[in-house]
Amino acid sequence: MGLGTEDRNRIAKRAASEISDGMLVNLGIGIPSLVPNHLLNNHKVMFHAENGLVGIGSSPEKGNEDAHLCNAGGLPITIRAGASYCDSTVAFGMIRRGRVDITILGALQVSEVGDLANWIVPGQRVPGMGGAMELAAKAKKVIVLMEHTDKAGMSKLVKKCTLPLTAKKCVHMIITELGVFSVNSEGLLLTDVFEPFSIQEIRNRTEAVFTVSENIHILKE
Template sequence: MVMAIKDMMAKRAAEEIQNGNVVNLGFGIPQKVLNYIDKEKTVFFHAENGILGAGPAAHKGQEDPDIVDSGCVPITAVKGASYFDSADSFGLVRSGKLDITILGALEVAANGDLANWIVPGEVVPGMGGAMDLAKKAKKVIAITMHTDKKGVPKLRDRCRLPLTATNCVSLIITDIAVLKVTENGFLLTELFEGHTAEEVIEKTAARVEVSENIRIISYNQESK
């Protein structure tokens, strides 16, 4: 069965999560990652408002108004979940206890800088916990479309938008490829089926090194 590209991106991100990890998911595509966790893995999902052990979104009619994610979306809680106040929640984040955070991105720089909270001139509620998550998680994965709606590259030599955090992103998953952030900049390691290294280079506003062994991720959930 052919899978929608945003779901493919989320599924690829889920591969980075290991058994026993403590993970925080950002808004948008990252929230889909919950749907693709291997059933054999025990993963503890954290929400900044004070839950460790967050589960998938609650089915309609089964919502509990006291169990919501940091965006106030009704969710479920897995067996053994714990609840605490926001001070303890951010204490967990700032003490480096998060193994992985998966965040959306407006721009990512070749050195791992992340901009994901504001476009100048637009009204936004604020940065939220993104700065703490990006700086303190052991691994930061950015998941985003490769270009914006106008075709402007989101992966750049330097971010033009206000930064969320510096030198934090280690892996980027876009709708066409997977790239690592290295000391030399972007390294292309994987392509979604139907896309090429030349396309990635053309749509990236920075130098891209190409791995010798490129993995092709298939839309039918099978990898070559």
């Protein structure tokens, strides 16, 4: 059972607070695609897509989609004033040259040292890795937005990834419906807890070992 709309938007809203004006930001599919909806209308952030667009806006209202405008996942988008188009080689060149300030991705697993697995479950057909490998390796900051557990109820924050890796020690922050973790040289640090969850509940549902910040934030929305 997946997350509801309220939880998905709460995660996206917390991720949006990490973004500052002037940044170039890449968004993955799923929950990350909701992030632009939680920025002020007059923001000066340029969202980047691997299929060749810089300047993505908020999600279009139902019925107002433009068939010619989509993100790298094929989902409908809008564009902001000043947006520009390019081919995918230029879009990937921006990533590989380290021009992307933040990438916000989904994940299948994240280890307690920041290893990322987000592109394949062995035995299942997928269209390919896409830009995940380049983004994980080259973006200045990698933020993962994901459900805390998988469909079987198993923690997606793990001691060691068992799925094929996208990149090693690349993740800087993880946001789930339970809370927010940062990754530092000592491992995972729980910095924020979403109400109504408790630190003990998060421990019970997390395989990975983590410490708790002395200045823990309780997020009410």
